[in-house]
Amino acid sequence: MDFTHLFVELVLMPLIAFLVGLVMVLMLRKVRAKIERRIGPPLLQPLYDIVKLYSKKTQVSHGPMHEIAMMVALGGVIAMEVFLPVPGLNGLAEKGDLIVLIYLMMIPSLGLALGVGACANPNGSIGISRALTAMVAYDIPLMIVVAGVALFHGTTSLPEIIAAQQAGGMSTWGIVQTPVLALGGLIAAYAMLGKEPFEIYVAPAEIATGPMVEMSGKFMGTLFVMQCFQLYAVGVLYTTLFLGGGEYWISFLPKIFAVVFIPLAMTNVFPRYKTEDVLKWMWKWAGGFALAGLALVVMK
Amino acid sequence: MNDLDLLLLVSIGTTAVLFAFGTWRWAGALGTLLYALQLALLAVMRPELPLASGIGFEVLGYRLQWSLSGLGWFFAIITVASALFSAWFAAGEWGQHRRNLRLLHGGLALNVTAMLILLASDDLISLFIGWELVSWASYLAMVQRGGPAMDAAYRYLVYALAGALAVLVAIAMIAAQSPALDFGSVRVWFASAGNGTIWTVMLLTMAGFGVKMGLLPLHLWQPAAYSESPGPIAAFLGAISSRMGLFAIIVVLAQLIGLERLGNLPVAFSFWNANEFWAWLAALTLIVPTFIALTQNDARMLLAWHGIGQGGYMLLGILIATPLGVSGGLMHVINYACYQAALFLAVTAVAHRTGTTDLDHLGGLINRMPLTYVTMLFCIIGLAGLPPMNGFVSKWMIYKALLDAQMPLLFVAAVIGTLGTILSVYKLIHNTFLGQLRLEHAQVNEVPISMWLPMILLALIVFITGWMPGLFLDLVDEAVVAIGITQLPHHLGGVDLGNGGLDMLWIVGVLLAAIGIGAIVYFLGNRSVRVGQFDNYAGGQILTADVPYQYSHQFYAGLLRVIQPWMRGGMAWGERALVSGADFLGGAMSGLYRAAPAGAYLLLAVLAALAVTLL
Amino acid sequence: MNRELESLDAVFREMPDLKVEHTGPRRTRIQVEADALPTLLELLKGRAGYLHLSAISCVDWPDTEEFELVYHLWSYQVSNLISAHTRIPYDPGRYVSVYDLHAPAVYFERDIHEMFGVWFEGCPDQEPFILTEWQGPPPMRKSFDTVAYVNDTFEWREYQPEWANDPSGGKG
Amino acid sequence: MSTDPNQAVACRTVDAEERSLLGRVLDRIADHCRARSLFVLHYCTGCGAIELPPTMTSRFDLERVGMQPMVTPRQADILLITGYLSVKTLKRVVMTYEQMQGPKYVIGLGSCTINGGMYWNSYATIKLLDRYIPVDNYIAGCMPRPEAIQQVFLDLMGRIDRGEAQAWKDYYRRYDWYLGQQQQLFGTNWQAPTDVVGEAIRYRLVGEQTLGSHTAHLERYAPYYDQLGIIRPEPARMKARPQLEVVSR
């Protein structure tokens, strides 16, 4: 792969991710509005928010670590995009595999955790301790799902997984061949988004939006950008593992939006779980389905 | 007089010199130079491995000889390197404050010598002699601070002695049946031995060597012992001392019994084989300590508990018996040595300045001790096993090997261990460096260069070898070949297997580039103003210095409420039961001697003997 | 019903110079001397089950230069509200605290101290409670003229006449 | 040419940095987005707070114009004072206002913020909100209905879009005057945790009235309050006042 092609990919993939992410955030807010019988924000609202936050005149930072953490968090998220193969652009998918991807997803949360810690606000610290606990909750089922997929396809490199799923059209999709594993994966993806029932670490009423308590201006802008990337990443990862990845954009986009739409549709009707309930619920249901799926895969 | 004899001689010389000049101001510097010399000797020795040493003598018909194989050489490199960094740290200002460092410097040198003797052993008896010397040397290293340190060291010694005797029984069992005790003939004997004898010998040796490595049921002594020893010594012990147990286990499991034989050694009335049995024990050793580390309130105890957990990773890696798994496990040994030593040094630096390592009474030291913060940051990312650092590479290799070897549940167990590590390392760095600065730490300033330079160097090694893992993988190849496993094809960036490889050059490169982009996006916004810690949202409350506005006690309260019931300390209860049993029996026996008149015993005994023999 | 009232009358008989007046179906007003009030409270609490001190209020009588303290007590046993009135003079402005009989009294007394300046002996805490920034005299006294205070501490807005017809207030 | 923000756009002289064409275009885009994405922190001091839920939710739905309620001052653009302010609450309101960032706007809801409202004769409440913090819009009414609130938001958005809502800079330019008013109520040892002078210096918003006799009090009482010596980053403060005598700590 020559360098110009690679350079185009390195620039293009995060950009696409950002744009698709923006649309997803818009979808999130529109769905919430429609459920609350409201009209909902204008089409460019997510963009307006981000530009407004970046164009704040005065910015407050709590020390160098707070600033560097933001760069690392955003950098981690952008780096993750490059390893997510999308139709036509494989990026660096051969250089790292599924496990690398899952670990690259942890860098933004750790970077954010360090930045919030530097803000020296206990609301933030409580939020981060809950976020890491929630990470334990959804990461175990996610890893079981990853193990299942890797075992089923006999490989952990994403292009090969996609190729294996696209070999026989719809019938060889992950969701068709390992439905239980796909269900467990979906619940784990749901929790990864950190939306309503699992939103304990951004609980506005209790800990004043947790980690975001001291984020203002460009710091909060970075968090909004990261939210876009995160929605996109969850959608694409799930599609890559279970919905046969992307052959063409016109079939790829609906799949990602469908994957992201399901959790977002359900999230607005739920109250918020306590931390230990998140753990128990995720380990019981997501873990249960994932283990069942894994057992099926091993049996085959 | 080949290089190995020279090395042993130099290290014995170092011990003698450092014991003699221990209290001299420049003892630490002298020690560092001598360790550097030993390291140079090791490096020179590399091409001619396995190197047989001239020393050797015969006692009671058994030939004792020493020769350094690739595996021994690999561990020797780590031992001498960690000793070098510890001595360098102790030579700095940390040492000037302490009055008598003879025992510290001498103890460290003695430890290195004992370990070299163990690593170079070529037959079971010299292995056992080396093993005992190492146990006693580390006892000497742990016992320096007196008081609670002595209790912890005493507890360690009883464990180590019992373990050593178990190994002695195993050696005696082999000696009873096999003609000679050097590794070659023992390997032959094992090949022909029946499953029963192999199981007993394996259980005894694993119990003995498992004590030092902290395998699960025998790990209770390690946290207290390592956290009570003085700073640099704790770094040395944490980094390499418990890996001697792993070395001995590799010698027994891999070199003597052979990993494939292990594979088809059935466990009684279950479908497991020995390999899986030990792998699951390693997995347990990996999970339980990391979640116990979560609940610790002392920084050093937290790190010591991690020492046990990471040992589980190494053993798990090796037991997978594929080139990827074994080199992953061995690379984890050297990775772990780097960041664990640096973490212990960083915690010692914090203790040196603030006087305490209690995580509930620290906080906000980031703007007072930035360099120590950077060291701890690099090393906790390494310990947690996240991408830019070397910890990730070895963990990735272990995960990939587990997946390729069709062991998904072990893979999940390893991941649970990693998650536990991520949580507890964040608690460590958050409670120490982040959050609100306390009034009493307002005037604390950074440790001098003599202390932060070794730490920063170790942190840099952690990062650089994370970026270019090939550097460590070359060292690991020596050991992998010595174990008899085919060498893993690797390049500077990492490993590229058929089904999904790892190229850290690209991953870390992209990560740094992306962080660059993040920086650019960050600087789109206007210039920011740095505000103090009291300019914070507190729901309208005006913050003052006397009311600590910090969340660090019970850091993961939610998680603990879920896993607290599972952690009732079953093993600790088991240990107490054993001790009270011994007390009870002791009471009974001494009562026997004290109470009854001697004559009555004799009559009773004779009557009993007559009854038995005549009837 | 009368059995309970009986225990109430027993109390009144104990204390001779009480002016008792039944002002409603379950209302009783008692006028008592300043020094006799604590004993009355104790008797009521002991004999007739008046456990609940719902409030202490203070009335400023500038002409006779007296404060009137009113203790509102309720008994679940007799289900009757007693308000015991007593008068204390301005200048010493001191009275005994009933904290030992009724714990919630500390807040009512602290409030009265802040608003009227009455000092209660034995009240554990009489720091400024609501008006933490207030430097002036106790504001609830009738002698304190709020409008005058407001006029000299705060300024008023100078209205431009045209604002009346321009909805956006002109100033924008 | 005075820098009085109330003057019409055409002839106002913007502050020192004269914006280039690109700067102006960027400002234009920024104002455009700023107007369409306002985050509201409604400080429920009085009875007006109950008017907000209907304005935000489905009946009047402020999200149509991009407005979201926010929890902490750091993230908010608009500070909505919804009722009477006692002196004690004013102290919290001033702290919250100073914790807000960059172009920030204050909307006084109800007549209590305009002229004291029905508590005009109370010793405890303040009468004119804009003595203590610069206020952009007032809504008259003893609790205006959601339509009125919506009207003021639309008006504010229009002014932001045209780049006229610069009242927040006034707080930096005439900080000494505002501080004087505040010290009248809270006493001269009043210390807000935010270093407003440092921020004014940092963002070049120092006017003639930024420093004066009142800010000197800040200096005198800082050591008592800032025992850790890290509240106000040292360099920003010392550079600012060459003309003031160095206070001996």
Next chain:
Amino acid sequence: MNASVLMIALPLLAAFLLPLTGPLARWVGPFAAALNIALGISLWQTVAQEGPSVVVMGGFAAPLGIVFRVDTLAVLFATALAALVLILWPRTSADPRRESALLLILLAAGCGLAFSGDLFNLFVFYELIAVASYGLVAASRERLAAAAGLRYLVLSALGSAFALLGIGLVYALAGTLNLADLSRHADALNSPLGLAAFALMLLGFGVKAELFPVNAWVAEVYSTATARTTALLAGGVSKLALLIVLHLVLLVYAQPAALSLLLTLGLLSIVSGQFAGYRAADLPRMLAYSSIAQLGMIAAAFSVSGEAGVLAGLALALHHLIVKPALFLVGDGWPKCVDSLAGLGRAEPWRAALFVLLALSLLGIPPLPGFWAKLLLLKALLGMGEPAWNLAAAVVLLGTAIEGAYLLRVLQTLFRGTTNAKPATFGGALPAGVLGVALLLVMLAATPVGGALQRAAQQAADVPAYVADTLGGSPQ
């Protein structure tokens, strides 16, 4: 070959001539012991060249007459005992003449016991030793020691009576008392009656050999008698008693029932000794229990048939002979209670270092000879392949772990905290030092010593050669 006879005769002569020597009495005893050592070494050379030999007394042939069998094992024990007596010679004592006489008698009887090839002769020498040891224990003037000595005398006398009964039974069954002759009539003793005889003799001699049921006196006597007497009893005398048992097991009772009886007694004394030691609060009593356990191990070693057992037992016995007396001597001046030993490590570093060295060797820490002895023991036990002997290996493992626990506890209290008491007088410095040096020498010269022990064990173990030599090759 009269050197062996001389080794017995000389000390006896010196003992009886003591009253006449007047002022020289203090030097006669040590001189006699030194002479004995010289004789022993010359004997060692001759046996090394020409192999074992038999000395016939008074012209009577083997089965009837008294016969001395001089082989490396016997010479080793005799010289070791002589060396021990010389080293532990009491420097100052109330009346030197009486104690030196007793010591000389004990030395003579010990050598006799080592060489003698006749069962009854063994019994006589055993009695002589017993008498001498009562005298030594009682000589220490302390009230407690006298009481303990009396109880020891009663028990030992009872034990001897039973032993004599056992010997009588053997004579009734086999018709002869000469060991070589008995080994030819071994099948006669294979009956339950024969086993009963063995049990009686085992318990009889077991009193002195501190075997399980009959060692109740050990703790009292060792913790009250003077350090040198205790050292001598624990170091030398108990080994001799076990030597008799060894001769019995080797030559006469090679049947499995006897061996397992000896093993069970050995294991019981290990377990009881170690656990009692774990609970003991004062140092001498702890060392006494530890010596019970060590002797239990030697008994277990002897219970292994064949050369390996003898070799292991011999190594353990000699190692114990060096280490235990030194430990008693080091502990001599110190306060008895273990907890009050705190800080002595810093006050008297050399003495504490010696204690540490000896304790480590006792535990079997590698470079020290204790390790080789323990390795041989475990190899012997596991070599048998019988389940009982594997269990024995496990018990030895458990026992040593417990011993490690309480000895290390003493080490820890030694080096913990500080004490302001002035250093106590180190009476036994010279003998303890000599024994410590001996231990180090054995460690350095592990190979030659190992070879010598192997030769001794080989000679002792081949019974046919023993029988052929003593009975002049006439197979009756």
